[in-house]
Structure formats: C-alpha cells, structure tokens
Amino acid sequence: MHAPDGFLTAGTAVATGAISVGAIGVSLRQAREQLGDKQVPLAGISAAFIFAAQMFNFPVAAGTTGHLLGGALAAILLGPAVGSLIVAVVVIVQALLFADGGVTALGYNVLNMAVVTAFGGYAIFRALLRVLPRTATGVVFASGIAAGLSVVLSATAFSLEWLFGASFPVPFDTVFGAMVGVHLLIGVGEGVLTGFAVGAVVAARPDLVAGVRDLDRTALRDRTSIGMRGFALAGLLVSLLFATVVSQFAAPAPDGLERVAQDTGFDAAAEDHALADSPFADYATAGLGNEPLSLAVAGAAGVVITLAVGLGLVAAVRDRGSAGDRAGDRQHSPT
Amino acid sequence: MGAGHAHTLYRHGHSHVHRMAPQAKLAAAFVSVVAVATTPREAVWAFALHAGVLAVVVAAAELPLGFVLRRLLVIVPFVGVALLIPFVAGGEQVEVLGVGLSREGLWGAWNVLAKAGLGASISIVVAGTTEEARILEGLERLRVPTTLTLIAGFMLRYLVLIAEELRRARTAMLARGWVPRWLGDARPAASAAGVVFVRSYERGERVHAAMLSRGFTGTMPELDTHVTSGTDWVLGMGVATAAAATAVVAVVTT
Numbered sequence: 001m002h003a004p005d006g007f008l009t010a011g012t013a014v015a016t017g018a019i020s021v022g023a024i025g026v027s028l029r030q031a032r033e034q035l036g037d038k039q040v041p042l043a044g045i046s047a048a049f050i051f052a053a054q055m056f057n058f059p060v061a062a063g064t065t066g067h068l069l070g071g072a073l074a075a076i077l078l079g080p081a082v083g084s085l086i087v088a089v090v091v092i093v094q095a096l097l098f099a100d101g102g103v104t105a106l107g108y109n110v111l112n113m114a115v116v117t118a119f120g121g122y123a124i125f126r127a128l129l130r131v132l133p134r135t136a137t138g139v140v141f142a143s144g145i146a147a148g149l150s151v152v153l154s155a156t157a158f159s160l161e162w163l164f165g166a167s168f169p170v171p172f173d174t175v176f177g178a179m180v181g182v183h184l185l186i187g188v189g190e191g192v193l194t195g196f197a198v199g200a201v202v203a204a205r206p207d208l209v210a211g212v213r214d215l216d217r218t219a220l221r222d223r224t225s226i227g228m229r230g231f232a233l234a235g236l237l238v239s240l241l242f243a244t245v246v247s248q249f250a251a252p253a254p255d256g257l258e259r260v261a262q263d264t265g266f267d268a269a270a271e272d273h274a275l276a277d278s279p280f281a282d283y284a285t286a287g288l289g290n291e292p293l294s295l296a297v298a299g300a301a302g303v304v305i306t307l308a309v310g311l312g313l314v315a316a317v318r319d320r321g322s323a324g325d326r327a328g329d330r331q332h333s334p335t
Numbered sequence: 336m337g338a339g340h341a342h343t344l345y346r347h348g349h350s351h352v353h354r355m356a357p358q359a360k361l362a363a364a365f366v367s368v369v370a371v372a373t374t375p376r377e378a379v380w381a382f383a384l385h386a387g388v389l390a391v392v393v394a395a396a397e398l399p400l401g402f403v404l405r406r407l408l409v410i411v412p413f414v415g416v417a418l419l420i421p422f423v424a425g426g427e428q429v430e431v432l433g434v435g436l437s438r439e440g441l442w443g444a445w446n447v448l449a450k451a452g453l454g455a456s457i458s459i460v461v462a463g464t465t466e467e468a469r470i471l472e473g474l475e476r477l478r479v480p481t482t483l484t485l486i487a488g489f490m491l492r493y494l495v496l497i498a499e500e501l502r503r504a505r506t507a508m509l510a511r512g513w514v515p516r517w518l519g520d521a522r523p524a525a526s527a528a529g530v531v532f533v534r535s536y537e538r539g540e541r542v543h544a545a546m547l548s549r550g551f552t553g554t555m556p557e558l559d560t561h562v563t564s565g566t567d568w569v570l571g572m573g574v575a576t577a578a579a580a581t582a583v584v585a586v587v588t589t
Contacts, residue, residue, distance in 0.1 A: 003413070004413050004447065004450065004451030004454060004455065005368060005371060005372045005450045005451055005453070005455075006371070006372045006446060006447060006449075006450025006451065006454070007413070007447060007450075007451070010372065013372070024483070028480065028482055028483070032482070036553075037543075037551070037552075037553035038539070038540070038543045039482065039486075040482065040485045040486055040489060040555075041489055041539045041540075041542040041543045041546065042536065042539035042540070042543065043486045043489075043539075044485065044486045044487075044488065044489020044490045044492075044493065044539070045489060045490070045493045045497070045535050045536075045538055045539040045542065046532075046535055046536065046539065047486060047487075047489070047490035048489070048490045048491075048492075048493040048494045048496070048497045048535065049497050049531060049532050049535040051490060051494055051497075051498075052494060052497040052500075052501050052531075053501065053528055053531075055498055056498070056501045056502075056505070056524075056528065058515070058518075058521045058524050058525070059515035059517055059518060059520050059521055059524075065515075077532060085486070086486070086490075089483065089486050089487050089490060090490070092483075092487070093487050093490065093491065095458065096462070096470060096474075097344055097462045097467060097470065097491075098344065098409065098458075098462070099406060099407070099409050099410075099455040099456075099458040099459045099462065100409050102368070102372070102450075102451065102454045103364075103365060103368045103454060103457075103458060104368050104369055104372040104454065105454075167443060167446055168420055168424055168440060168443020168444070168446065168447075169424050169425050169426050169437070169439045169440070170420065170423055170424050170425070170443075171425060174423060189518055189521075192518055192521060192522075192525070193521060193524075193525040194525075195525075196521070196522050196525035196526050196529070197525045197526065197528045197529040197532065198529065199526070199529065200525070200526040200527075200528075200529025200530055200533075201529045201530075201532055201533055204529070204530065204533050205536075208532075208533060208536055
C-alpha cells in the first residue's frame with residue numbers, strides 16, 4: 001500500500017506528515033531509552049531484516065506468493081517504539097531510493113504502514129495476552145491475530161484519510177469496503193506468517209521478544225503443536241467476526257464524519273455512486289428490516305465474497321498451471 | 336509492492352547531475368515533487384512543462400530512458416487502481432466508446448497517473464545518479480536527525496546480507512523437499528524468518544560490541560569529504576524554481 005504522490009490532497013499530506021514526524025520523534029526518544037547506544041546497529045540491522053522479509057516471497061495459494069508487511073512483527077519483537085521507527089525507516093528509504101511510494105505521500109504512508117500497524121498491532125497483542133493463556137501457544141495466536149488486525153487497521157486508517165483528502169469522488173463507503181475487504185484477506189496471510197515467526201523466536205530466544213518480556217519463562221516453554229489448518233481456520237473466523245462486529249461500529253461513524261466532510265465543503269464524495277442500487281449499498285442489506293443485523297450480514301458477506309473471488313482466481317491459476325506442474329513433478333520424482 | 340527491490344538503483348556516471356552535492360540535489364528534487372503534487376489537475380500544460388524539465392534533467396544526467404522506464408514499473412499496482420477510478424467514481428457521466436464513465440473519475444485517474452509517474456521519475460533520477468551513502472549524507476546535511484540517517488545507513492549496509500540469509504534458508508528447505516504452494520506450507524518459511532530475526536539481532540549486538548572495541552562512544556565521527564559549491568545550489572534551485580513557478584502559475588490560472 002505504498003501510495004504515490006498526489007493520491008490524497010496536499011492538506012491531508014501535510015496533516016498526516018505532522019502526525020508522522022511527531023510519532024517518529026517520540027519513537028526515537030523511547031528507542032534511545034530502551035536500547036542506549038546499541039540503538040543504531042540494532043535498529044539498523046533489524047530494519048534490514050524487515051526490509052528483507054518484505055522481499056521474501058511466501059506461498060499464498062496455488063503457487064502464487066505474497067510477502068510480509070512486518071509492522072506488527074517488528075512491534076511484537078522489538079517493542080512498538082523501535083518497531084514503528086524501523087518500519088518508518090524502511091518506508092522512507094523505499095520512497096527515496098526505490099521510488100516505491102511518493103515522497104510527498106510519506107506523511108500518510110509512514111502513518112498507515114509504520115505508526116498504525118506497530119502501535120495498533122502491539123496494543124491488540126497485549127490486549128489479547130490478557131485473555132489468552134500466557135503460554136507459547138497463546139503468544140503465537142495473539143501475535144497472529146494482532147498482525148492480521150493491524151493490516152485491517154492500516155486499511156481503515158487509509159479510508160479515514162480518504163474521507164478528508166480524497167483526490168477524486170469515490171465515496172467513503174466504497175473505499176472503506178474495498179480496502180478493508182481486501183486487507184482482511186491480506187491480514188490472514190500476515191497473521192499466519194507473523195504468528196509462526198514470533199513462535200520461532202519465542203522457542204529459541206524468548207528473552208529477545210519485547211512483547212513477552214514480563215511473562216513467566218517456564219509457562220512460555222509450554223508449547224502445544226499447532227496444526228496449520230486450525231491456525232488458518234482461526235484466522236478466517238476472526239476476520240469474519242471482525243467484519244460482522246466492526247461493521248456495527250463503522251456504520252454510525254461515517255455518518256458523523258460525512259457530515260463533517262460536507263460542512264467543510266467536501267461533498268462531492270457524498271454523491272451516490274454507481275453501486276448505490278446493489279444489494280449491499282451503504283452497508284445495509286436490502287430487504288432486512290433490522291439494521292444491525294443487516295449490517296452484520298453485509299459485513300460478513302463482504303468477507304465471503306472476497307474469499308470466494310480469491311479462491312476462484314486461485315482455482316483459475318491452478319487449472320492453467322497444473323499441466324506444466326505435473327510434467328515438472330515427474331521430472332523431480334525419485335527413480 | 337515491496338517485492339522486486341533487487342534491481343540496481345545507482346547507475347555509474349560522470350555527468351553534472353552525478354557530481355552535484357547530494358543536499359542540493361535532494362532539496363531540488365523535493366521542491367519539484369511538491370510542485371508536481373500541488374499542480375491542479377486541470378492544468379495539463381503544466382504537467383507537460385514538468386515533464387519537459389524532467390526530460391532535460393534525465394538527458395543531463397546521461398540516464399538511458401529505458402533505465403527510468405523499467406524502474407517506473409514500481410507504480411504499476413497504482414496504475415491499475417487509477418484505471419478503475421472512472422468506473423466507480425460518482426458525479427456526471429460521459430459516454431466513451433459506449434461506456435458510461437465518470438467525468439470526475441477520468442480527471443482523478445489522470446491526476447493519479449500524472450503525479451505518480453512524475454513523482455516516481457524524480458526519485459528514480461536522484462537514486463540513479465547518487466550513491467546510497469551520499470543520499471544519506473545529503474539528508475543529514477538537510478538537518479534530518481542523525482540517528483535516522485545512521486539507522487538507514489546500517490539498514491542499507493546489511494540489507495543484501497540479511498536477504499541472502501533468508502534466501503539460503505529457503506534453498507535449504509527446498510533441498511529437503513519443501514514444496515511451497517499454499518499458505519499452509521508457509522509455516523517453515525515463517526519459522527525460518529523468525530530464526531533469521533534472532534540472527535539479525537545477535538548480529539546487531541556483535542556489531543555494537545565491535546564498534547565499542549574500536550572506540551565508539553555513542554556518536555559517529557563526522558566525515559567531511561564533500562564541499563558544496565555554490566554552482567550546485569544554483570543548478571538545483573534553477574530546476575526547483577522552474578517546477579515551483581509552473582505550479583504557482585497553474586494554481587493562479589485555474
């Protein structure tokens with residue numbers, strides 16, 4: 001989600017830039033307190049790790065690959081201050097040297113990809129540790145869910161910025177629906193990868209994981225083997241639950257914000273869009289009288305639809321590639 | 336979108352643009368990108384002027400057009416998004432080849448494509464003519480906090496090494512019969528990433544110990560190797576002024 005130059009209005013870029021500069025300033029100070037003069041080499045090499053992990057392709061489905069975003073991972077392993085600091089450095093270097101993301105878009109890119117994912121992800125992680133068993137298994141699940149939700153938070157933050165700084169009139173609910181829908185799916189991948197990566201570090205060097213430093217070491221040694229299937233299923237259930245529950249909160253909020261937007265002259269986006277007549281327009285399902293219920297149905301349907309489309313794409317890719325794969329398998333089979 | 340960062344960024348050369356002091360180059364680039372981003376989308380002529388200035392700089396830097404265009408592929412995902420805009424945006428509809436498109440949406444798509452393309456090209460020219468270390472040096476001279484530039488410096492120095500560790504882990508897994516196809520097969524890769532984190536952290540501690548043993552006291556010694564000449568600033572500000580003036584005229588006239 002490296003937004004390019006001019007994607008949001010200049011005012012939004014300046015405002016988010018100010019927030020990001022403030023957040024990086026606070027993170028810098030906290031990181032210095034936490035790491036002392038070790039800060040530069042440790043944060044630098046950890047940033048190299050996050051950058052490298054973003055270049056490393058993981059399997060997603062049928063031979064297609066995705067990569068880690070790493071905001072929540074960095075925060076859980078190194079604490080939210082160092083975590084947001086190093087992801088911010090990664091994002092800044094990607095814009096300046098790799099032209100990935102605009103230089104004038106750095107304000108919102110750093111805010112969404114570093115600050116929101118690291119601090120938001122860490123907050124969710126710590127909150128989950130209060131309810132989950134404080135064992136290695138609990139930490140893996142807490143990390144996974146927190147990482148998945150941090151991606152959704154990031155998408156939500158972008159949608160909110162869109163509300164105030166849209167550069168063209170696509171309505172808030174379209175952007176919100178598309179961003180959160182797509183990122184729920186990306187979040188499942190992010191969650192699975194982060195959960196197992198944190199699990200590996202907890203098994204090898206629990207003292208390095210900032211997020212579990214206050215937990216009991218002997219309890220952390222308690223590891224039940226986690227089936228991959230169960231983990232992916234849990235991720236899916238959480239995202240379904242999230243879409244259903246969050247749509248309840250999301251619904252009244254845009255109304256208030258839309259009014260603010262109208263008052264400030266940003267009313268073009270409030271016009272009805274082409275999908276206004278679709279069954280899930282405005283996030284309320286047509287024909288269902290009960291508003292919260294219909295919102296929940298719309299939210300859950302969004303996840304199911306995104307998933308179905310994703311699986312459909314996967315099936316299409318797989319069918320096309322299977323002939324070649326079989327030939328490949330034969331070549332590699334031991335004789 | 337973070338993938339595909341493996342290409343060479345810097346292209347060796349001896350042009351004026353290559354030799355320019357990095358802080359002047361970065362300041363000129365930043366002013367130009369801001370000018371592009373604030374140019375109103377209706378001022379199509381202004382974008383043509385911006386592109387003209389950019390073309391002159393690319394020519395002066397002796398960068399092949401193919402190099403710039405190949406690296407521009409990084410914005411392709413957003414080009415895809417931009418092309419969808421006219422179909423989903425609201426407002427007045429216009430008929431194009433029998434398909435109803437939003438007039439506002441068409442302007443929006445043009446806006447994103449023009450600004451993203453120009454903005455990315457400017458970054459590509461800077462990175463293509465300035466070594467990584469010199470870019471960080473320039474940032475430091477522009478009063479970016481030293482801790483940030485130092486962290487970025489360490490990151491760039493160790494990036495290839497850490498990426499190589501991840502690649503070796505993957506090679507080892509493939510050699511043992513790992514066939515990554517589904518997210519379910521990702522577990523060993525994610526665990527390997529965790530192991531590489533442990534190694535990176537321990538490497539950071541080793542590097543810190545080595546620095547201490549060589550007399551590190553918490554601040555890095557300043558290396559004053561490059562002197563900025565006035566001509567660098569004049570050249571840089573010339574380009575920046577051209578872009579800024581274009582933007583100002585465009586804002587006033589539209």
